[in-house]
Amino acid sequence: MIKRAKSLKDIDIKAEIAKLKNENCAEDDVFFQAMEEVLLSIIPLFKSDKVFQANEKNAIVRRLITPDRVIKFKVTWFDDNQEIQVNTGYRVQFNNALGPYKGGLRFHPSVNEGILKFLGFEQILKNALTGLPIGGAKGGSDFDPRGKSDFEVMKFCTAFMKELYKHIGPRIDVPAGDIGVGGREIGYLFSEYKKMTSSFEGVLTGKPSFFGGSLARPEATGYGVVYFTRKMLELEGKETLEGKICTVSGAGNVALHAIEKLQQFGAIPVTCTDSKGTIYDARGVDLPLLKELKLVQRVSLEEYVKTHTEAQYIPVSKYPKGGHAVWDIPCYAAFPCATQNELTDVDAKNLIKNGCVSVTEGANMPSTKEAVHMMIDSGICLAPAKAANAGGVAVSSFEMSQNASMSKWTFDEVESRLEATMNEICETVSATAKEHGVEGNYVDGANIAGFKRVSEAMMAEAI
Numbered sequence: 358m359i360k361r362a363k364s365l366k367d368i369d370i371k372a373e374i375a376k377l378k379n380e381n382c383a384e385d386d387v388f389f390q391a392m393e394e395v396l397l398s399i400i401p402l403f404k405s406d407k408v409f410q411a412n413e414k415n416a417i418v419r420r421l422i423t424p425d426r427v428i429k430f431k432v433t434w435f436d437d438n439q440e441i442q443v444n445t446g447y448r449v450q451f452n453n454a455l456g457p458y459k460g461g462l463r464f465h466p467s468v469n470e471g472i473l474k475f476l477g478f479e480q481i482l483k484n485a486l487t488g489l490p491i492g493g494a495k496g497g498s499d500f501d502p503r504g505k506s507d508f509e510v511m512k513f514c515t516a517f518m519k520e521l522y523k524h525i526g527p528r529i530d531v532p533a534g535d536i537g538v539g540g541r542e543i544g545y546l547f548s549e550y551k552k553m554t555s556s557f558e559g560v561l562t563g564k565p566s567f568f569g570g571s572l573a574r575p576e577a578t579g580y581g582v583v584y585f586t587r588k589m590l591e592l593e594g595k596e597t598l599e600g601k602i603c604t605v606s607g608a609g610n611v612a613l614h615a616i617e618k619l620q621q622f623g624a625i626p627v628t629c630t631d632s633k634g635t636i637y638d639a640r641g642v643d644l645p646l647l648k649e650l651k652l653v654q655r656v657s658l659e660e661y662v663k664t665h666t667e668a669q670y671i672p673v674s675k676y677p678k679g680g681h682a683v684w685d686i687p688c689y690a691a692f693p694c695a696t697q698n699e700l701t702d703v704d705a706k707n708l709i710k711n712g713c714v715s716v717t718e719g720a721n722m723p724s725t726k727e728a729v730h731m732m733i734d735s736g737i738c739l740a741p742a743k744a745a746n747a748g749g750v751a752v753s754s755f756e757m758s759q760n761a762s763m764s765k766w767t768f769d770e771v772e773s774r775l776e777a778t779m780n781e782i783c784e785t786v787s788a789t790a791k792e793h794g795v796e797g798n799y800v801d802g803a804n805i806a807g808f809k810r811v812s813e814a815m816m817a818e819a820i
């Protein structure tokens with residue numbers, strides 16, 4: 358069994374955490390979940406490394422878990438009925454020790470300050486793991502693009518950018534996409550930024566390729582997730598993905614491209630999900646149809662079974678209590694790629710029972726705390742999001758380089774850099790875990806390696 362600290366008492370930051378909890382609101386639960394996982398992981402570092410022991414006095418942990426600033430603003434826009442709609446916009450600029458703030462924008466009704474603080478905090482360590490010069494941030498709005506007309510999405514995006522543009526810039530803060538923000542939204546946001554600043558510059562990544570977007574950026578996160586898994590299975594002496602049944606959740610950017618790369622590697626992804634239900638197609642999912650339904654028509658997955666009657670559609674209401682149908686389908690490797698806390702202890706139990714060998718987190722923090730412990734303890738190779746889904750931000754950073762040098766790399770060039778980056782992250786995480794006495798624990802390895810990189814930079818700069 359892999360050793361893992363179970364409480365925070367080993368590390369002298371309890372008072373700091375309690376203080377932070379008092380200062381923050383109930384929305385921050387998910388932020389504390391992410392923070393606690395990291396703090397438990399870094400205990401071995403504080404125990405073994407004299408530099409970190411000495412720098413505890415430097416309040417390095419407190420400085421890292423407190424965002425530099427949280428920007429909150431009102432977004433008003435006209436809907437198609439000429440009625441005024443009001444949403445809230447946010448940008449959490451968390452840490453820029455390693456480079457300009459960098460992280461996606463999420464448009465989803467569940468968005469609040471706590472969710473963005475959790476995502477921004479994870480982003481700091483994720484960006485640090487890439488080895489690239491990028492800090493951590495996250496932003497978004499409680500606006501829901503689903504069910505809105507193109508015109509309404511455009512109106513919202515332009516209103517949102519009218520506020521956000523004051524706080525971002527290619528050397529200050531470079532947002533990108535996330536849930537609900539794809540190429541369409543980034544295109545609208547970018548054109549408003551240009552109007553407000555009269556400047557054509559690389560202020561957003563994930564742009565459509567004809568105005569500065571990097572080739573392979575849409576594919577990067579999903580492809581990177583699969584590259585990471587391949588490397589992890591190799592390092593752990595497991596069988597390759599070829600010919601293996603895989604389960605994937607989500608049917609958005611990350612899930613679709615994870616499915617694509619799995620198919621290219623000869624694996625058989627048999628599932629996908631959206632917020633309403635799960636598709637289980639035992640022969641392997643029909644990716645062109647999925648893309649048509651989700652990227653072009655933007656409709657529910659239920660439509661899939663209209664043309665593939667042999668596939669199963671399982672609506673959310675039929676899920677087992679506290680669990681998700683997708684994680685009860687036997688598989689060799691599982692890929693949660695939808696949203697946070699979508700894989701619970703009930704799901705972890707099912708995955709373990711069904712002999713799953715590896716779980717790779719494509720979404721940010723998709724596994725609950727209990728599920729993480731259960732999977733690690735059972736010997737499942739668990740690839741944490743901050744390492745496994747870092748391919749998206751890595752290619753975003755390549756997009757920044759291309760924009761700064763007014764150049765354009767080919768798809769193959771970007772993809773081969775992505776592959777090298779994912780392999781390197783995986784090797785670093787694995788080696789770090791080994792070095793700190795938690796061999797095979799990629800969660801702790803990623804947390805320690807990311808924390809080390811960013812905190813070393815913070816210790817070297819003035820307060």
Ligand code: NDP
Nearest residue numbers: 535536537578607608609610611631632695696720721749
């Ligand atoms: P998309 O908006 O493209 O897709 C999200 C998918 O997840 C949709 O199928 C959506 O279903 C489903 N989903 C969203 N919320 C829920 C929910 N509460 N319950 C069930 N299903 C849900 O997002 P992405 O694919 O870009 O992002 C997915 C995850 O990956 C997020 O955690 C994101 O932070 C993370 N990520 C994304 C990166 C990127 O480059 N895009 C980079 C790194 C991480 P429906 O269509 O019904 O809404």
